[in-house]
Each structure stands twice: as structure tokens, then as C-alpha cells.
Amino acid sequence: MLGSPTETWQDRRRAAVRREILDAAWEVAHRDGLGGLTLRAVAERVGMRPPSLYTHFASKHALYDAMFFQAWSEFDERSAALELPADPRAALHGIARFYVDFAVADLPRHQLMDQRVIPDFTPSPESYAPSVRAMERTVGRFRAAGGVALTEADVDLxxxxxxxxVAAQWSNDPGGDRYTRLLGRLVDMLADDLGLATVTSGEDP
Amino acid sequence: MLGSPTETWQDRRRAAVRREILDAAWEVAHRDGLGGLTLRAVAERVGMRPPSLYTHFASKHALYDAMFFQAWSEFDERSAALELPADPRAALHGIARFYVDFAVADLPRHQLMDQRVIPDFTPSPESYAPSVRAMERTVGRFRAAGGVALTEADVDLxxxxxxxxVAAQWSNDPGGDRYTRLLGRLVDMLADDLGLATVTSGEDP
DNA sequence: GTCTATAAGATGATAGAC
DNA sequence: GTCTATCATCTTATAGAC
Structure with a gap:
């Protein structure tokens, strides 16, 4: 990410335009759906002609890739700043609630991060990195918190x-809480299965 | 669905062509992906010109709709024929395993049945009916099997x-069993939560 | 009634002038 | 870097042969 020191000329302008295009892309995705996003709509929103976008993004998939990176980077940063309780069971509740809240807050972002809604689109390794980082740090924190030693199977489950x-919430009750309100119960089940001491019951009503 | 009795002339031919088109559509979906399906490819596979398909399906979405109906109907029939153990916990394992096996066996079918991969496509009420039927019957059978009285929240969870x-299996380990092999453990957790007697442990290794 | 021929409108993408 | 063409592809619709 660090260009050579001499190259700070108008790279800032380029980066600004890139950000502007990305912002426009998110707005269009919210309005027309992630799959309904078109380069025309993005270009119009940013005040450009469609072909001009190709100066900043090599393809439509490259634009999706940048959005994917952006979304997971934000999740990574915010999860890094998340303060978790010392008690392992409470920490598990906190982690789960944080992930679910993030995923339920924004449909196109969730579709891009966690589903494969765009045909033929696979995130590049660079864009995939933040998600791996967030996952590894979370597992590491939990392990260090003095809980049980999580196996791969535990994490997978x-x-x-x-x-x-999250998927059921978006599919069957978008905007509601029919499924997310079951999260506390689910996490307690998982905590029981992991043998975590039941210090406090779930924080959910 | 029942036409007037006199109308059995060449309606069979029409139905046969419809089936032929549907078969071709599934083949194309398997080859090019569900979202990558084009009417051109379907028409070519069935030996037609693309516009001719509109004689049998009003639109591409109507074709998807018929595929959706077909998939859920098959699930409905096979789940109706499924023999479940008398023991509630074992029955829960059987139901879960049946659903997962069905969903993991065929990607485009799973995407069409359980996800919203096609932009702007929503199944018609008629095509949605088999899925509701299958769900209601399954819940009814389980309730009648003498288990506990399942609440809506139980079923939702x-x-x-x-x-x-299923989603994790397809997303992170397609063709493998990294997540599906955790199903037995998960179902036992749910059964414990429901207070089902632990007659036999899960049937999975 | 069914299919073929053909075109309209939209999309992602490329080439070349300025 | 941005623009004006321009292309290939796909969905959708209409006109007309058999």
C-alpha cells in the first residue's frame, strides 16, 4: 500500500476519485441491489461517462473486489476495537452479537461479504485477507481470554x-428480529457444548 | 391445473416440450451456474431458437419459477416418503440429515431453493406452496411422533x-464434508435444548 | 398454433481522438 | 484522464412463414 516516497504528486487525486466511485457504487447497490448495480448508474452518480470508470477499475468485478475489501476492512477494524468481557461465555455472546449486528445492518454489504450473489465473482487474495485477519484475531482473543481451547470444529460450527x-433473518424476515432474537439462546447452547461455565445467562431478553 | 376434459388433444405434446426445456435448463445451470443460465444456451440445447422458448415460458423468470416449483416439489415428495424413527431425537437427526443431503447434492438447485441468487426473482405463490407444504408436514409429523410440542421459535432456530x-459447506468446502460432519453434534445440541430424551447418540461417526 | 427471422434496448467492455 | 464512438452479448418483443 505504500507507494515510493516521490510519488505523492497527484496520487491523492486518484485515490480521491477512487473513493468517490466506491461511495457511488455503494449508493447504487443500496438503491438497485448488489446484483442490479450497473457501471452506467455508478458513472452517472459520479458525473462521468461509463468508459471513464475503466481508468480507475479494470472491470466491474474489480469494483466489486474493492467493495469487498472495504467491507471486510471495516469489519476488521471495528472488531479489533471491540471490548469483550473477561468471562468466556459472555465474550462468546459479545462476539456473536457483534457479527450478527454488522451483517444485519446492511444487505448489499452482507451479500458481498458472506454470500456469493455475483456470478463468477471471487474475491482476490488481497481482498480476502482482512476477513482472515479478523477471524484469526477473534479466535486468538477468545483463546487468550482463558476459555477452553477451541478446536477447528468448534470454530466451524x-x-x-x-x-x-443471519441468512434466515435476511431471507425470511428482513428488517425484523424473528431470528436474531434467538441468538442468545443459540450461543448458550454452544457455550454449554463447549463446557463454558455458566456465569451469567445470555444478555438477551 | 385441471384443464377441461376435452382438452387432452396435443396438450401432452406441450407438456412434453415444457419438460424438455426444463431438463435443458437444469443441464445448462449445472454447466454454467444458475446465474449464468441464458435462454440462448437453453434454446440451443433443446434445438430451438431463443424466441421460441417464449411460446412455453412467458419470461426467463417464469422458467426459473418452474424450476423452483420442480425442485421443491421433488423435495416435498421425497420428504413425504421419508421413514422417520419413532424416537424423537433419532427423528430429528433423520430430518436434518435428509434436508442437508438434499441441499448439498446439487448446487444450482440449492441456490434456487434456499438462496436469492437471481436478481429480481421471487417465486410465485404457487411455486412457493410445495416448500410450505413440506415444512408443515415435517413439523406435523414430528409433533405427532410424540416429541415435545415445538414452538415457532424452536422450528425457526x-x-x-x-x-x-449447508451454506457454510457450499461456501467454504464445496464437495467436502467439513461442515456437514458437524451436523450430528449440532442436532444433539438442539435435542438437548428441547429436552428430548437421549436414547441413542447421533448416528454420525 | 408453432416456429423462424429479425430488431429494439440495455449491459460490460475496448479503441482511439483530444 | 476523459470523452466519443463502437462492439458483443443478452433479454424481450414483433412480424411473418409454414
Whole structure:
């Protein structure tokens, strides 16, 4: 990410235009859906002709890739700043609630991060990195918090079922809480299965 | 669905062509992906010109709709024929395993049934009916099997987490069993939560 | 009634002038 | 870097042969 020191000329302008295009792309994705995003709409919103976008993004998929990177980077930063309780069970609740809240707050962002809604689009390794980083740090923090030693299977199960809650929420009750309100109960089940001491019950009503 | 009795002339031919087109559509979906399906490819596979397809399906979405109906109808029939153990916990394992096996066996079918991969496509009420039927019958059978009285929340949680297993399997380990092999453990957790007697442990290794 | 021929409108993408 | 053409592809619709 660090260009050579002499190259700070108008690279800032380029970066600004890139950001502007990305902002426009998110707005269009919210208005027309992630799959309904078109380069025409993005260009119009940013005050350009469609072909001019290709100066900043090599393809439509490259634009999706940058959005994917942006979304996971934000998740990574905010999860790094998340303060977790010392108690392992409470920490598990906090982690799950944070992930679900983030995923339920924004549909196109969730679709891009956690589903494969765009045909033929696969995130590049560079854009995939923040998600791996967030996952590894979270697991590491939990392990260090003095909980049990999580196996790969434990993490897999946790990720899968919490992701299921989010998917069901978006699919069957968008904007509601029919499924997300079951999260506390689910996390307690998982905590029981992991043998975490039941210090406090779930924080959910 | 029942035409007037006199109308059995060449309606069979029409139905046969419809089936032929549907078969071709599934083949194309398997080859090019569900979202990558084009009417051109379907027409070519069936030996037609693209516009001729509109004689049998009003639009591409109507074709997707018929595929959706077909997929859920097959699930409905096969789940109706499924023999479940008398023991509630074992029955829960059987139901979950059946659903997961069905969903993991065919990617485009799963995407069409359980995800919203096609922009702007929403199944018609008629095509949605088989899925509701299958769900209601399954819940009814389980209730009648002498288990506990399942609440709506119980069913919601079950559907969400088992769906999460399937989604994670397809997303992170297509063709493998990294997540599906955790199903037995998950179902036992749910059964414990429901207070089902632990007659036999899960049937999975 | 069914299919073929053909075109309209939209999209992602490229080439070349300025 | 941005623009004006321009192309290929796909969905959708209409006109007309058999």
C-alpha cells in the first residue's frame, strides 16, 4: 500500500476519485441491489461517462473486489476495537452479537461479504485477507481470554450456525428480529457444548 | 391445473416440450451456474431458437419459477416418503440429515431453493406452496411422533442453524464434508435444548 | 398454433481522438 | 484522464412463414 516516497504528486487525486466511485457504487447497490448495480448508474452518480470508470477499475468485478475489501476492512477494524468481557461465555455472546449486528445492518454489504450473489465473482487474495485477519484475531482473543481451547470444529460450527441466523433473518424476515432474537439462546447452547461455565445467562431478553 | 376434459388433444405434446426445456435448463445451470443460465444456451440445447422458448415460458423468470416449483416439489415428495424413527431425537437427526443431503447434492438447485441468487426473482405463490407444504408436514409429523410440542421459535432456530451448515459447506468446502460432519453434534445440541430424551447418540461417526 | 427471422434496448467492455 | 464512438452479448418483443 505504500507507494515510493516521490510519488505523492497527484496520487491523492486518484485515490480521491477512487473513493468517490466506491461511495457511488455503494449508493447504487443500496438503491438497485448488489446484483442490479450497473457501471452506467455508478458513472452517472459520479458525473462521468461509463468508459471513464475503466481508468480507475479494470472491470466491474474489480469494483466489486474493492467493495469487498472495504467491507471486510471495516469489519476488521471495528472488531479489533471491540471490548469483550473477561468471562468466556459472555465474550462468546459479545462476539456473536457483534457479527450478527454488522451483517444485519446492511444487505448489499452482507451479500458481498458472506454470500456469493455475483456470478463468477471471487474475491482476490488481497481482498480476502482482512476477513482472515479478523477471524484469526477473534479466535486468538477468545483463546487468550482463558476459555477452553477451541478446536477447528468448534470454530466451524460457531461460524456456520451464527451465519445461518443471519441468512434466515435476511431471507425470511428482513428488517425484523424473528431470528436474531434467538441468538442468545443459540450461543448458550454452544457455550454449554463447549463446557463454558455458566456465569451469567445470555444478555438477551 | 385441471384443464377441461376435452382438452387432452396435443396438450401432452406441450407438456412434453415444457419438460424438455426444463431438463435443458437444469443441464445448462449445472454447466454454467444458475446465474449464468441464458435462454440462448437453453434454446440451443433443446434445438430451438431463443424466441421460441417464449411460446412455453412467458419470461426467463417464469422458467426459473418452474424450476423452483420442480425442485421443491421433488423435495416435498421425497420428504413425504421419508421413514422417520419413532424416537424423537433419532427423528430429528433423520430430518436434518435428509434436508442437508438434499441441499448439498446439487448446487444450482440449492441456490434456487434456499438462496436469492437471481436478481429480481421471487417465486410465485404457487411455486412457493410445495416448500410450505413440506415444512408443515415435517413439523406435523414430528409433533405427532410424540416429541415435545415445538414452538415457532424452536422450528425457526432449527431451520436457521441447519441452513447455516449447508451454506457454510457450499461456501467454504464445496464437495467436502467439513461442515456437514458437524451436523450430528449440532442436532444433539438442539435435542438437548428441547429436552428430548437421549436414547441413542447421533448416528454420525 | 408453432416456429423462424429479425430488431429494439440495455449491459460490460475496448479503441482511439483530444 | 476523459470523452466519443463502437462492439458483443443478452433479454424481450414483433412480424411473418409454414
Amino acid at each position: 460457531f461460524v456456520a450456525v451464527v451465519g445461518g441466523i | 432449527f431451520v436457521a442453524v441447519v441452513g447455516g451448515i
